[in-house]
Amino acid sequence: MKVFSGIVEKIKANKGKTVVIAIVAFVLVCAVVTLCCLGSYVFNRFATGYVPTDEQVAAAKGQYKRVLIIGVDGIGDYVSRMEDGAMPNYAKLFGGFTTANGTRVNASVTHTGVAVYPTISAQNWTSMFHGVRPPYHGITGKNSNKELENGKQADEKYPSFIKNYLTYYPEAKVLSSCTWKAVNNGVIEDLPQVKKINNDCNTLYAVANGTLGLGDGDLVDYIRQQTAVEGYADETYMLTDAITVQRVIDETATEDYAIAYMHLNQVDSAGHSYGNNKHAYIRAVSHVDVLIGKLYAAYEARGWLDDTLFILCTDHGHRYAQDGTGHGGNSDVEVNVTFAIAGHTVKQGTPGKYVNTDLAPIVSYALGVKAADTWQGKVPYNMFAALD
C-alpha cells in the first residue's frame, strides 16, 4: 500500500507532466495499432507461396493433358454461403473424387482468397491472367471495363499465362468462350493459337433462329421458348452463359484444347441488379452449378477426368442489397473470393493464402511451364503435394 500511496503522491506532485505522458502513451499505442492493422491489410493483398524451381517445373511437365477454367464473374465467396446441398455438381467436382479408372482427383479450395483492389472486374481479371497487381498491368481507373471491351491490353511486360504457355508449346490450341467480351477483347492477347468466342444477345438469337448450331437440343428448345417471350437482363445472361458452356463442350469434342477457358456473367449481373442476398443472385449461383454439372458429365463421358486440371475462379464478390448493390469497395463480401482447383497432383484440403495474381503461376506450374519472371503471383502453399 505504501508503494501505491507513494505513486499517488508523485502523480499529484507532477499532475501536468503525468497527463502529458498519458496522452503521449495513448497516441503511441493508437499509432502502433493503426500501423499493425494497415500492415496486415496491405500485406494480405500480396501473394505468398512458392516460385517453383526449374526441377519442380520439369517434374510437373506432362501431368495434365488439359486445363478447364471456369471463370465466374462476381461470385466472390458466395459458394460458401449457399445452403448445404445447393450446389451438388460443384461439390462433386471440387470435393475430390475417384474416377472410373481409379485415379484419385484431389481438390484444394479456399473461400478466403483475396481480390486485388479496387474490386472491379477489369482490374481483377487482368491481374488473374497477367500475374501482377493493377498498377503494373496498367488496367486501372473507373472506365477500365469499357476500355478492355474496346481492346485495351495489359502492359506487354506481363504476358498472360496463355501467352506464356504458348511460348513453350507453340503448337498447342487454346479456347476462350465468354459471355463478357472484355476478356477476349482485352485480357487475352490476340494469338493465332487462341480461338475466341464471344456470346451475347446476337448469339442467343442466332441459336434461336437456327443459324448457329448448338450441340444440346434441349438447350436450343429452351432458348427458342425464352426468346419468344420478353425476358429481362438476368434471364438473358442465364441463357447466354448456357450457350458459353455448351460451346466449350461442343468445341472440345472436336479439338483437345490444352487450355479451355470460359467466362460466365449471370451471377455478376444478378448482383448488380439485386445484391448478393437476393433470390435472383442465389438462383444465378445455382444455375452456374447446373452448368458445372454439364461440363463434368461431358468430360466424364470422354474419359477426361483422369488427366484434366479443373479450376473455378472469380474476380470479386457483391455487396448486400441493403448496402447498395455492386462492388468496387473494400468490404469482405466484395474482397473475398473462392478459388477451387481439382486434379490428380493437387493436395486435398485448403491452400495457403491465395491472391488473384496467383492464377497465372498456378496454371503455369500445373502445366509444367515456368512462370514469367515479371509476375508477382505465387503458387500458394499446401496446394500441390510435390511442392510442400
Ligand SMILES: [Zn+2]
Ligand atoms: Zn466482375
